[in-house]
Amino acid sequence: MTRVSMRVDGVTYTDEVEPRTLLVHHLREALGKVGTVVGCDTSNCGACTVHLDGQAVKSCTVLAVQADGAEVTTIEGIGSTDALHPVQKAFHEQHGLQCGFCTPGMIMASIDLLKENPSPSEDEVREGIEGNLCRCTGYQNIVRAVQQAAREMSGTSETLGAQS
Amino acid sequence: MIPAPFEYVRPTTVEEAVQAVAEGGDDVKIMAGGQSLIPVMRLRLAAPETIVDLGRVAEMRGVREDGDALVIGAMTTHAEVIADPLIAQHARLIAEATETVADRQTRRRGTFGGALAHADPAGDLPSVALALDAEMVVAGPEGRRTVPAREFFVDYLTTALDEGEVLVEIRVPKLAGDWGVRYEKFNRVAQAWSIVAVAAAVRRENGHIAEARIGLTNMGPVPLRAPATEAALAGASASPDAVAAAARSAAEGTSPSSDLNAQADYRQHLAQVLTRRAVATAAGL
Ligand SMILES: Cc1cc2nc3c(=O)[nH]c(=O)nc-3n(C[C@H](O)[C@H](O)[C@H](O)COP(=O)(O)OP(=O)(O)OC[C@H]3O[C@@H](n4cnc5c(N)ncnc54)[C@H](O)[C@@H]3O)c2cc1C
Ligand code: FES
Ligand code: FES
Numbered sequence: 001m002t003r004v005s006m007r008v009d010g011v012t013y014t015d016e017v018e019p020r021t022l023l024v025h026h027l028r029e030a031l032g033k034v035g036t037v038v039g040c041d042t043s044n045c046g047a048c049t050v051h052l053d054g055q056a057v058k059s060c061t062v063l064a065v066q067a068d069g070a071e072v073t074t075i076e077g078i079g080s081t082d083a084l085h086p087v088q089k090a091f092h093e094q095h096g097l098q099c100g101f102c103t104p105g106m107i108m109a110s111i112d113l114l115k116e117n118p119s120p121s122e123d124e125v126r127e128g129i130e131g132n133l134c135r136c137t138g139y140q141n142i143v144r145a146v147q148q149a150a151r152e153m154s155g156t157s158e159t160l161g162a163q164s
Numbered sequence: 165m166i167p168a169p170f171e172y173v174r175p176t177t178v179e180e181a182v183q184a185v186a187e188g189g190d191d192v193k194i195m196a197g198g199q200s201l202i203p204v205m206r207l208r209l210a211a212p213e214t215i216v217d218l219g220r221v222a223e224m225r226g227v228r229e230d231g232d233a234l235v236i237g238a239m240t241t242h243a244e245v246i247a248d249p250l251i252a253q254h255a256r257l258i259a260e261a262t263e264t265v266a267d268r269q270t271r272r273r274g275t276f277g278g279a280l281a282h283a284d285p286a287g288d289l290p291s292v293a294l295a296l297d298a299e300m301v302v303a304g305p306e307g308r309r310t311v312p313a314r315e316f317f318v319d320y321l322t323t324a325l326d327e328g329e330v331l332v333e334i335r336v337p338k339l340a341g342d343w344g345v346r347y348e349k350f351n352r353v354a355q356a357w358s359i360v361a362v363a364a365a366v367r368r369e370n371g372h373i374a375e376a377r378i379g380l381t382n383m384g385p386v387p388l389r390a391p392a393t394e395a396a397l398a399g400a401s402a403s404p405d406a407v408a409a410a411a412r413s414a415a416e417g418t419s420p421s422s423d424l425n426a427q428a429d430y431r432q433h434l435a436q437v438l439t440r441r442a443v444a445t446a447a448g449l
Contacts, residue, residue: 019172041165043203055272061202065172066219130354131267
């Protein structure tokens with residue numbers, strides 16, 4: 001066992017883990033952060049995406065020991081039911097989800113994309129979230145949601161003032 | 165699935181890493197970004213006894229200049245390569261190819277050195293390293309040695325790294341003169357590996373192509389150059405016809421595999437088409 005310490009959604013946790021423990025399993029099973037899900041065995045689906053020191057990574061392809069000393073943000077750490085993150089709100093309003101399984105990862109990848117490119121074109125959104133697969137939506141509404149969030153976050157949305 | 169149990173070692177210097185590998189038993193595996201290794205461990209296709217994680221070896225990360233060469237630390241991530249100003253200035257072909265690797269999240273963890281050491285025939289960076297005449301600086305129990313890219317890729321998933329050796333950094337000669345570059349990758353779906361890809365660097369002089377270097381991805385078990393095309397382009401006029409004629413020999417001497425994505429003859433066809441496109445773009449046509 002190896003001792004690891006990490007700050008997850010603003011709270012510091014110190015635990016003994018087996019080196020083979022994947023970060024996603026540590027988050028879900030040891031820390032109860034079940035908002036982050038596992039959708040595949042091949043590092044393709046992106047459902048497990050979290051931010052590690054501010055950067056989107058697939059938490060099924062990181063060992064918990066590799067996150068020792070790091071800052072982790074999960075889908076549970078970006079907003080609350082009363083105050084959704086603009087990307088969460090846009091996914092809701094644009095129907096960017098059906099079953100919702102891909103959504104936590106889609107949102108975490110989208111936030112990462114928008115940090116780098118605050119007003120992505122449709123193609124840039126599609127490429128920016130190519131690491132996340134959705135079996136339901138056909139992506140159309142996901143792309144719309146990311147673009148709506150981009151407008152709101154950069155303050156260019158006309159509806160933002162009216163709604164908030 | 166969850167990987168099988170292993171011992172975990174996290175060195176902080178190259179010397180410690182070499183020592184940890186030497187002491188790691190018969191079945192020791194080096195981990196860089198883990199983006200190829202963790203998936204195969206999850207599938208239990210690999211179950212090493214010991215993992216030596218290079219993630220905290222700070223001296224293996226980053227890009228610096230050394231005279232006529234750029235020195236890229238093996239642990240420099242794909243995302244760092246894409247954003248690096250020195251690479252943008254002196255070895256843009258690497259950044260262009262790296263942008264096509266995997267997806268945003270995987271590029272944040274996967275490393276330049278890991279992609280070269282992994283030596284997947286469909287990997288995008290080995291052919292680029294070959295086209296740019298890069299050199300691999302390798303550390304082992306007996307000290308350091310330098311292996312040119314031409315000798316580094318030995319076979320399918322096999323490099324010239326001996327047991328116990330760590331790839332420390334990659335020296336890439338700066339392109340001096342009026343070079344244009346292009347990486348043309350053919351794949352079908354998001355985050356997919358290359359079915360075939362072509363890396364081209366072209367130096368123009370007075371309306372002619374003075375020199376061209378071409379690297380082929382997935383045209384055999386190891387990355388290849390296209391010597392016949394390179395020879396035909398040296399001194400050729402920088403015209404679409406001349407480029408198209410030279411590109412016809414791009415697949416000469418290649419032995420690509422046939423698989424679910426493509427038959428060998430189709431890959432050879434693709435190599436010609438992609439070479440034409442890559443060289444034309446690199447030559448500014
Ligand atoms: C979904 C997905 C899609 C991908 N798509 C592409 C793609 O389109 N194109 C592409 O080129 N790649 C692709 N990759 C692979 C990606 O580029 C990896 O980053 C790369 O292959 C391995 O780099 P790594 O740093 O993660 O190495 P690791 O996975 O840590 O290691 C890979 C291998 O190299 C060895 N190794 C690593 N570093 C060293 C070193 N310094 N010295 C000695 N041995 C070392 C390890 O022991 C291991 O055998 C993809 C990966 C995923 C998960
Ligand atoms: S669970 Fe599918 S990429 Fe992580
Ligand atoms: S909403 Fe079901 S997988 Fe995306």
